[in-house]
Amino acid sequence: MRRVLVTTDRLGAEEMARLSRYAEVVEGWKLAEGGIQRELPEVDAAIVLGWPSYFTRENLAKMGRLRFVQTMSVGVNQIRFQDLPPKVRVCSNAGAYSTAVGEHAWGLLLVAAKWIARTDAAIKREPGAFDQFRAGAKDTLVLKGGTMGIVGYGGIGRAVARFAAAFGMKVIAFSRGKRKERGVKLYRGRSGLELVLRLSDAVLISLPLTKLTEGLMGSKELGLMKKNAVLVNVARGDIVDQRALYEHLKANPSFRYATDVWWYEEGKETLATEFPITGLPNFVGTPHTSGPAGVGTGEPQKAAVLNTVRYLRGQRPKNVMDAAEYLPPSSSA
């Protein structure tokens, strides 16, 4: 029987039991350093949440049997592909957070479109006349009849497309995929991206952070968008150029940025920003809370285990990543 190292305690009894039917399960989070060292050469596969601190280049070199790594997260930009032998396949957990992250994305869109956080904060901060605060929210965006642009049409993008349709919006998407989607017009390539940005009243960023997407949204791309559009980011902070965004928000007070994801600093997502962007009235942000909410649904755990079981049974696992597309984490850049 093969050995699967589980580095996180978040799987839960049911998923651990399911996994045990197909492999010896090594509960990595219970092991001290010595135990880990003994296990490394023996494990065939691993389920990880984030990147375990002991998955160093040195330790990975000892993992001669390792062929498969399943991440609990969707984004795999923190995986140190450069330290992994090429025969190790890495699978993301794409689609597993679509419910929680899609709901959060729609919340961010509405909170920005209706200036909800801004007026709530104003009411709480200073006493004032009813009509004064009301006037402050006058460029409220009504979604019905507008166009929703989805940049990156995976599981989260599809969830949001469903919400947008229920709100009476036209939905267009930028995607490199070829699949046809009922009611959603897909555009490809640079010109496709530009078209989506130009036509949309609200844009969702829901594509992975890769070599191709880092800094994708710069001053040129932001400049293509409508002056009173809402840009929602639930993917990764670094897809948006921070300086360009800061300047765009300052120059366009009706443009709104609503995000659950933040820029990386030394390989770690952080609330500390290079520019004083959180102080702007047209910025609204949450500290990547959609992820834990997703784990709360149990869907990511189940999806990670089912995909690992696929591998263990000799079936083709889903969401195998192409290492060449991913940047080394910025800490080693």
Next chain:
Amino acid sequence: MRRVLVTTDRLGAEEMARLSRYAEVVEGWKLAEGGIQRELPEVDAAIVLGWPSYFTRENLAKMGRLRFVQTMSVGVNQIRFQDLPPKVRVCSNAGAYSTAVGEHAWGLLLVAAKWIARTDAAIKREPGAFDQFRAGAKDTLVLKGGTMGIVGYGGIGRAVARFAAAFGMKVIAFSRGKRKERGVKLYRGRSGLELVLRLSDAVLISLPLTKLTEGLMGSKELGLMKKNAVLVNVARGDIVDQRALYEHLKANPSFRYATDVWWYEEGKETLATEFPITGLPNFVGTPHTSGPAGVGTGEPQKAAVLNTVRYLRGQRPKNVMDAAEYLPPSSSA
């Protein structure tokens, strides 16, 4: 040709032109006091936004020809029914704000369910570690699979029911109506209300403020709801008992109240509250911004004029109100 007094300048050229085909239109907002006094005995109908200051008991007594009043707003609780002769029919603009208010309601629900305004404010107020803020949002509510309860199933309620279905929620509603609704289970009477409150993860208040609904949500009703439920109010503040709500929010930190509407004081909606309720972390509020957003869509103007045209053409107007159900405004109480 009959004369229609329009007391608001919000109708727009197209709607004014439409109205002119069926009546002499008197642009009340352009008239000085003398002009108003000359017109009062002559007008057969009026379109009002709010209750005009010159619709006093004394002036109304001079309006011998008046038979029809169309309001631009949905709620007609500010209409001084007691000063109107019984032969005057008053029509609300029910349904005309469903888009804007429904969208706003869904935004309030998500902002509370995901603690978006609260974490956004925390991030902006104080610097801190990423994980600290993240932990503060741990009882985030995932809507999918939950139950949406709608108290008052009119135009706004139906819009929200559509959103809830797209989010994968079960929808139940408290309604005195008898109509059947696809996919929405309707409950009536006191026991119906209690059932909806008990079963729902999120509850929307979307019924008019009348003698029957003032203070409808008291401590008993709040106590029936789930401890981590979200209560959204886009109807009228006074449907919820303020003291009961304040105490419930303090005692149940995971319970959330998200509102666009505020309590009346001397007949006027105000942000000033009797209890320090806006300071609570599980309270989120906007200053009735959904209304102006609705006017921005043009839908209320169109609906008000179309209903007035129905009256002028001798057809049966929609949304005729039953004066007996409405309280005198609190200023005269």
